[in-house]
Every structure is written in C-alpha cells, then in structure tokens.
Amino acid sequence: MIELKSVDKIYSHGEHEEIGVLKNISFSVKENEFSLLTGPSGSGKSTILSIVGGLSKPTNGEVIIDNKSIAKLPDKFSALLRREKIGFIFQKFNLINNLSAIDNITIPLIPTKISKSEIEQRAEKIMTELSIFNKRDVLVEKLSGGEQQRVAIARALVNEPKIILADEPTANLDKKLSLDFIQIIKQLKDAGKTILLASHDPLFTDLDCINNIIKIHLGEIQ
Amino acid sequence: MNFKLIDFTLKSLKRRLTKKLSVIFIFSLIVFLLVSVFSISSSIKKELEISVNALPEIIVQKMSGGRQTVIPVDRAYEIATIPGVQNAYDRVWGYYYFVNDNVNFTVVGLDFDLEAYKQKYSDIINLYAEATDTIDAPFMIVGSGVYKMLEDNFYKNFYNFRTVTGEMLETKIVGSFTDVSAMETNDVILMPVNYVRELFDISENYATDIVVRIPNPEEIEIIKQKLNSMFPDSRIVSRLDIEASYQNIFDYKSGLFLALLIVAFVAFFILVYDNASGLSIEDRREIGILKAVGWQVENILQIKFIEGSLISLFSFFLGTGTALFYVYILQAPILRNLFTGASNLKPTFNLIPVINFEILILIFILTVPVYILATVIPSWKSSVIDADEVMR
Numbered sequence: 001m002i003e004l005k006s007v008d009k010i011y012s013h014g015e016h017e018e019i020g021v022l023k024n025i026s027f028s029v030k031e032n033e034f035s036l037l038t039g040p041s042g043s044g045k046s047t048i049l050s051i052v053g054g055l056s057k058p059t060n061g062e063v064i065i066d067n068k069s070i071a072k073l074p075d076k077f078s079a080l081l082r083r084e085k086i087g088f089i090f091q092k093f094n095l096i097n098n099l100s101a102i103d104n105i106t107i108p109l110i111p112t113k114i115s116k117s118e119i120e121q122r123a124e125k126i127m128t129e130l131s132i133f134n135k136r137d138v139l140v141e142k143l144s145g146g147e148q149q150r151v152a153i154a155r156a157l158v159n160e161p162k163i164i165l166a167d168e169p170t171a172n173l174d175k176k177l178s179l180d181f182i183q184i185i186k187q188l189k190d191a192g193k194t195i196l197l198a199s200h201d202p203l204f205t206d207l208d209c210i211n212n213i214i215k216i217h218l219g220e221i222q
Numbered sequence: 223m224n225f226k227l228i229d230f231t232l233k234s235l236k237r238r239l240t241k242k243l244s245v246i247f248i249f250s251l252i253v254f255l256l257v258s259v260f261s262i263s264s265s266i267k268k269e270l271e272i273s274v275n276a277l278p279e280i281i282v283q284k285m286s287g288g289r290q291t292v293i294p295v296d297r298a299y300e301i302a303t304i305p306g307v308q309n310a311y312d313r314v315w316g317y318y319y320f321v322n323d324n325v326n327f328t329v330v331g332l333d334f335d336l337e338a339y340k341q342k343y344s345d346i347i348n349l350y351a352e353a354t355d356t357i358d359a360p361f362m363i364v365g366s367g368v369y370k371m372l373e374d375n376f377y378k379n380f381y382n383f384r385t386v387t388g389e390m391l392e393t394k395i396v397g398s399f400t401d402v403s404a405m406e407t408n409d410v411i412l413m414p415v416n417y418v419r420e421l422f423d424i425s426e427n428y429a430t431d432i433v434v435r436i437p438n439p440e441e442i443e444i445i446k447q448k449l450n451s452m453f454p455d456s457r458i459v460s461r462l463d464i465e466a467s468y469q470n471i472f473d474y475k476s477g478l479f480l481a482l483l484i485v486a487f488v489a490f491f492i493l494v495y496d497n498a499s500g501l502s503i504e505d506r507r508e509i510g511i512l513k514a515v516g517w518q519v520e521n522i523l524q525i526k527f528i529e530g531s532l533i534s535l536f537s538f539f540l541g542t543g544t545a546l547f548y549v550y551i552l553q554a555p556i557l558r559n560l561f562t563g564a565s566n567l568k569p570t571f572n573l574i575p576v577i578n579f580e581i582l583i584l585i586f587i588l589t590v591p592v593y594i595l596a597t598v599i600p601s602w603k604s605s606v607i608d609a610d611e612v613m614r
Contacts, residue, residue: 046610055609090514098237110226111227
C-alpha cells in the first residue's frame, strides 16, 4: 500500500546551504496495517508523512502509494491522490478557525462533483460516530482541544480514504483524550484503513494493534 | 461552475468581513471619485456645447474706455446690408443684482430676439404673446432658477424691480421656463423690451449689443473683419471666440480635476499593491490546509478569482451608482464648485445627466481586472509551492 525506497530529502537554503533531513529511508506498510513512526523531535517523522502524502517531494528515491509512483507526480495529481486516497490528521489540527465544525469537515469534498446535501450527510454521519454532532454549527475556535481533534479526524475521514496519515496526533491532548484518540484509531484499523502514524508518545508503542514500528533518528531508520 | 466553491468563497468573505469591508469602502470611494469627476466634466462640457450652439455667429458691442457701452440701433441696418449677413438685430439686456440672494439675473428684452427664441421656445413665445395682449403693465417670464429664488423670497406673483433712476417697477410673473441647458437659461428673465429699457435707462435709439446672423460659417471671419473696419469703436465677438474662452476656462479647471484623478489612481494602486504584495500568515496557512486536504491549485485560484470578482464588481457598481446619484440627483455639492466656481453671482443650475459609457468602461478596465489579478496572483504564488512549506 505504502512503500518508500531509498528516499532522501534535502532542504536548500540559498545557493550554498543544504540541510539533509532524510537519508536513505526505505520501508513499506501493507494494506490494513498500522505502522508507527517513532523518534525524537526533529528526527524527520513529519517530513516522511509529508512525502507519503504528496505534500512534499523527495530529493531522491521512490515513493509508491497503491502501486503508483508519486515521487515525481505533478502537483495537480498529488492533490487528487490526497483527495481520493489519503486522510491527514495534523499535530496542530490545522482547522480553519472561524468556520463551523461542519464547514471544516466538508472542505475536502468542496471541489468534487458530490452534491452539497450528500457531502453534509457524510459529514453528519462521521460527526455522529465521533460524538461531535451536537457541535455541528459551532465555530471550531470555540471547541475544546479534544473536540477540535475529532473535527480534524472527521475531516480526514470524510473523503473515505484508504490511508490515514497522522502527525503527532496526541501532542496537544491530555492523557484521557489521548486514550480516546487511540480508541478511534483502533476503530479505523478495524474498518480496514491503512494507518501511518508519527509520534514519540509512549502510549502508542505498547498498542497491540500496531503491526510495525519504524524508529527514526537524525533522518535515518535505526 | 461549482456552486460549492462560490458558497465557500462567500463564507470566506463573511469571516473576514471587517477587513473586506474596508477594502470595499476604499475601492468604492476611489470609483466614486473617478466617476463623479468624469460625470461632472461630461455634463459641463455638454452644457457648454449647448450654450455655444445657441450663440449667434457674431455679436457687435460698442466700447468706451475699454468697457462695453450702449450701441446705436441704426448700426443694425448698416450691418444687415453687408453681403452674407442674413439678419442683424439689436438686443436690449443687462444684469440685475438681486440683493436678497446676492446673485445677478440676466434681464432680456424679448421683442428684439424673438427669432432666436422662436426656434427653441415656442411655448414661451405663445405665453409672451398672450401676456402682451392681456396685460397692460410690466410682466416677465423667468428661468426656473430665478423662479425658485423669487418664490423662496415670497415673490410668487410679482417682483418690484428698482430702476436705475430709483423708481420701483412692479413686474408681474406670468410664467417660468426650463431648458436642457440650465447654464444658458437658468438666470434669465424675459420682459417686453420697453420695460427693460425703463429698468436700465436705455433710450430707444440705443441697445446693449447687435446680433449678426450669418448662414455660411465660411464667411464669419470675413464679415468679422469687415465689421472691425466699419466700427473701430466696437468689439466684434464671433462664436468661435466665445467657444475658445469657454474652453480656456474649462481647461484651466480641468487641472484641478486631474489632480483629483491622480490622487484617486494613486490610492487605488496602493490598495492593489497592498493586496498583491503578499498574503498574511493566516491566508498562507489556509491555502496550505486546502492543498493538504486535496484541493488543486486551480480550485484555490477559482475561489480567489470569485472573491476578487465579487469584491471588485460590488465596489465598482456601488461606487458608480453612488457617484451618479451624487452628481445627478444631489447635484455634486462641493465637487462641482471646482469646475464652475463657487460664485454666488449666478443662480445654481442643474447638471445635465450625461452618462459617458466609454469612460465607465475605461474605469472598469483600470480597476476591476487589476484588482482581480492582485487577488489571484499572490494566492497562485503561495499555492504552487509545497503545501507543507506553506503551513510551516
């Protein structure tokens, strides 16, 4: 489902300064597997998720998603890939603050041909499943951290993706909300999703639903 | 067309309402200034055009000590014999200072200028003829501006003129008139000529000036030269001379408007530059989020295009509508004084509604597409770089 082969990522600052963030990263995540990327802050976990999600291009190497190479995919097609196959859950949720919960959740489907009523039905169904339907029309800036994260999860699921990418999803949550999140992730795995989650939260390392732990340090797999 | 994108754009505008309202206010104000300036300018040009067209080909004025004085009426007969002259007749008219409102009225003796008025104002002629038959006392037909001023000063039926000899001349108001060109007729009072003579103390052998009608425009200059040599004590003024003097005044006043236009355009380009020079961190972050959840660059450009179009079109039509209302309904208070002067010596006149579509299209092209581009281009710049970089 997800495969990285010898991926390097180098950021250039000006003509002479280059910073290598990832070196020779190779791993794969099979369909319906839950893989955990772990390592200290700044080790390159988020960059790997960006590359898998097509938000950023690798400097070298191959990235294969659902049997298609995306490393050199034009921007237009990587956007389509995200819209059709990938749901992103970000560390800081990345919601649009002065929009309501439902408006945030439906954003990924706005450019599609799906009708507005169907989009809303989908969003409401997910909101019910995540117990935030009563916050449907509340501005997200007025929601608690846990509620905001559920809105972010709902947004990641509204396009019915096969792959869920989550970047430090519990970094802004207390322990209770983190455990709630783990329950949601387990349900998503049970629902057949392929999950790649980056976190250095020890709560994840002992989970029995994790198939694979990939340890990253200074941009390399250990 | 994806209506969901329009819906999203409207929501996006709503949540940035304060910022966008200030843009709409500035944009509309600039369009308002531009359209007002050009509308007043077009209207006054039209007024001048009508006024000039109504002028006789030549006017002969007798001068004394460099100032105009009365002219012997028998000169009109002499002038009429010049080949090429269709008609020459003397006019008796003058300015009457209306002390209540601190303005001058132009009092015209109608009998001698009947032909000129017949062509344009048949209803005035009829009214005048009827009054001549029925009233054996001074009477007058007044321009709409004069009528309003007299009415405001409680002179509804008559007005007592004070003649130059100090006598009171009670004059009945028998009617009023308006014309397309208010500048030409607004301050006019038409009276039987004998009462005008009495008012200004002009004897029967003299007139204020002599009007010369020449059907062939090619002959005007030649006849003007002849008149110059026949009457060295006179000033011979052709329609072209008056047109040129009007144009000079107009051109001089245009400089003030040009300054206003420059200010408006500079303000607009500052607005555009501010828009185009870069997005706020919040805007860049939002573009990053949209890309991360699967929006393509073209989707982002579409909403920015819709946003720019909605703001610029709304502001353009708001500014244009307000300007037309300000100029033609409110009669452009303050601004029109720049062109016409703030003189109290003439009654106010109405600006003729002249909508110059070429100018409106020009203002549209110089503002609306420019603003749309200034909205779309910075978003395009942000949306073509990697989404994770945008969000960082």
